[in-house]
Amino acid sequence: MASENKAMRVERLRAWMRREGLHGLLVPRTDAHQSEETAEHDNCLEYISGFTGSAGMALILEDSALIFVDGRYQVQVLDEVDLDIFGIRHLHDEPPHEWLRENASQGWRIGLNPMMVNAALFDRIDAALMERGAELVQQDQSGFDEIWIGRPASPLGPIRPMNVAIAGESSSDKRKRVAAELRKAGATVLVETLPDNIAWLLNVRGSDVTMNPVPHSFLTMDDAGRVNWFVDRRKLGNRLSDFELEDLALSDPEQFLGHVAGLAPSARALVDVDFAPKSVQSTIAGNGGAIIAATSPLTIAKARKNSTELRGFRDCHLEDGAALTNFLAWLSREMDAREKSGVPLTEMEAQERLLSFRAARSGFLEASFGTISAAGSNAAMCHYHSRPETNAAITRAAPYLVDSGGQYSNGTTDVTRTLMLGEPTPQMKRAYTAVLKGFIALLMAKFPVGTFGHQLDALARLPLWEMGLDYDHGTGHGVGHNLLIHEYPHRFAKKPNLYGLEPGNIMTIEPGYYEAGAFGMRIENQVEVVEAGPGFCRFESLTLAPIDLSMVDMADLTGREGDWIDTYHATVFDKLAGLVAEETLPILAEWTCRRANSAGDGA
């Protein structure tokens, strides 16, 4: 991208806008599936602005332009966009619709692609423009086809079947169950636009976007379980018989809205309006259909993993734990020698090495997200990814944080460890001990079935709060089964989450602490929600990897906390001893046999 002047792109877009009779164009960051990670083809916002963050929107006007980004990206955006072209606005404090309500001129026609935003967002902007006597024009993204020289094609990532021996339930049985839910909700049809829900229902996995094994496609299912799948057939290859396609009609994605329009007149369509594009809602409503706004029954069913999926999660964590432990042992051996040699280990080298340890494991497919391999002050940036310009040395001076995971044929992993290979400062010890105590608090908690994530979030923060500290991210999220690393709907956060936890849910638990310019630390296990007596549940760790205790003030741990660590480490040793490399074994033994239960009374 550096080869072309960004201003030229904006000028080409403006020329196209003039031809279309538009005074402005809103450019969202998302795709038609509200994906967290998007395909190159869909990165219109990045193309036009250079901004690479995961949320934002640009407004290109005739002789000015704005980009709206949230608090996380206020610094990054200054590096990435040309400030001669773009003004910066806060996505939440002064969102596009508020800006337009204040500033739009009468008669303005502003374009927005109704496939890229949900109805609530579209309608907010629409209402604001109406107040000014201006108009929001439904406008597809085709302008970018014209002006984006060398625009990548829509992805055609091959789709593979997931065998029922791994999925644990046939697609046909899933459809029956979900059809019953549809009938219970009074719906005649489900209109689905979330690729991970489609992948789960049809027992398929995709490859349109690296590390996100979900097929970009759309789907409708009626209340008898009959499915129309709108997917580019080239993704399915020639062996259609490998797929569970009974009672299923294949169509091109371009036919999706037309099909929805056709079934609308007699339909009561269940639509997850938080995620469905505005186009879906307006197509149904515009053709006389009724919309039942509800969380997709696929979202709910998918989050309750079956016993086969759970076994897959446990199995792939054996592989993943061995890989990560081999890496941590390698790191602890190498680091010292490399630092002394004058060519210290770097973040990017470590990250590459970690990937190769994972790649050697059975069932490994690819990473499950971009690794955070962060030394020293880089680790203080929660969403850091190492690049050649930032690639720091891993040394004894500060903790090294590594947050990574793998996609395996039978599950998905997500784990963070923080290693201190030198002498920690007292502040590092205090903070790390508090993070560990918060982590253990959630892992020890027993709670009623149906407890909400917003009730449990504070348990992990309390020891940090006690010191006047906190972390500015959620405490954990759902994880898909060889699906998305951030799986909706469960989440531990301050914000309300109205999806109660129940046995079979998979979550991460990941408190941390970040001291800007100095260091960052986080401890993360993936966990399964399991039964714990009538009406209650608790978390059981899936992650198997030693937790570094070199920054822990043992005297600040309670006896129960020490016991928890010792029991966890004993399990880690028992399960991994036969799986790790020979040279890893002594280090694994040392790490996991360090007793923590000599602890004092820190409660």
Place this chain on the structure above:
Amino acid sequence: MASENKAMRVERLRAWMRREGLHGLLVPRTDAHQSEETAEHDNCLEYISGFTGSAGMALILEDSALIFVDGRYQVQVLDEVDLDIFGIRHLHDEPPHEWLRENASQGWRIGLNPMMVNAALFDRIDAALMERGAELVQQDQSGFDEIWIGRPASPLGPIRPMNVAIAGESSSDKRKRVAAELRKAGATVLVETLPDNIAWLLNVRGSDVTMNPVPHSFLTMDDAGRVNWFVDRRKLGNRLSDFELEDLALSDPEQFLGHVAGLAPSARALVDVDFAPKSVQSTIAGNGGAIIAATSPLTIAKARKNSTELRGFRDCHLEDGAALTNFLAWLSREMDAREKSGVPLTEMEAQERLLSFRAARSGFLEASFGTISAAGSNAAMCHYHSRPETNAAITRAAPYLVDSGGQYSNGTTDVTRTLMLGEPTPQMKRAYTAVLKGFIALLMAKFPVGTFGHQLDALARLPLWEMGLDYDHGTGHGVGHNLLIHEYPHRFAKKPNLYGLEPGNIMTIEPGYYEAGAFGMRIENQVEVVEAGPGFCRFESLTLAPIDLSMVDMADLTGREGDWIDTYHATVFDKLAGLVAEETLPILAEWTCRRANSAGDGA
């Protein structure tokens, strides 16, 4: 009420319905202010059905009738209503609008008073009836004037001024502050229907409903702070100069909606749509006004107590603590002797005695809610109030629970203690120790300013959860300043509460445990949210009364928990020693000097 056949009331109402051309009438439990406690005049639901619970709705049809009550009241309703007349439905599982959607006949005209329900509820029922080709008719409650023989008049409780020396801020200054908030929200007028908000703004207290010192009235205020107060003038007496009535116009409550209609055409009216009657919304919308739906700025401002109000809370808790401690000491002296005498103490006698101890204190006005004085299995019912038929003996066999409070001229109190005067069972000790640990956890917590109640609720439950136990009520609520005992908006509960806590808020903390048919226990302190370092706060106890430790397993307390109890008890002794009766002093000393910090490591 026992003197008249309930069936006759329903028949008179049906005759009135026929004259009005109605096929049915919905009878809500609330009044025009969505009051938790209502005046006799407004108890139409109780009059027609006998049901006395705090939530519910009846549907009287031509030849059948239903009453909808929630889970708390499914048992009570069976005792109170005539099952030959009323069918019972669950208020949440099968609410009136769902029932009507299934069962209404075409052409039905169903009446509902739009002053008694908010717009959301009215519109839900309206939509359900429309689907059936039936109609919801706006119908005032005047039918009850006709058919309710001896209906009590609307209350005319005298209104008294609250001196600025107690309120801490003049009404004029409050109006200026709130007017600024109105302007900030883009509103030209506030339309207020909540009596406690009106009382706070005008520095007045009312007496329409016992223990609820708020004046039934309505109010509008424009963005320059000019007020129209719609209140029956007879409530104000003859000394109008005692009130802060500058820039304020007085009108009759009957003129409220007409006034709103008059200002609507040019208004952007801020309305708290969760509480405002449907009539308010339809009057504004029907006259061309715009509604800004938001929490009333009075609700927000009122919850942030000023330093004078906080001093009042602290002062009245000295009085209240002395009264309660005198009572507890009296109870512990009397109980044993009375049990031996063969005429044991009873719940109602104790409750009366407690009131007389409070009545002797400076500044005491009346109780702040109906006392819960509950022995043995009666205490297992969270909302129990002793009656002659249930009035149990207070004995050594089971804990005695007393939840009570006072309205004082300078504040409001709410406190619960549970006393075990005999030998507790192991299960009582385990449960009480867990309740105490949860109580202390919240009282020791330090948390960021703005933390939501739903984040903290679980801290108080965790020790019970650990044992597979829980309690089926919230963990605490806001309290008004000589206003309502349950003051909106703050609350500790599982349900989301999006009002962040900040210094100056007043809350209760009241975990409990209830074993049906056996015993109940609860420990409750009222607390103030205070600063605790930059950006953080914690709870400081206002309540001053010893906590019974006779059911505590001291070995299960951590050192910090023991220290908390010892420090709290030392404060209780220091502050109350000079205030309690002479005969109370040795018992207070014994209770508060019992050391808890010999505790083990129970964390």
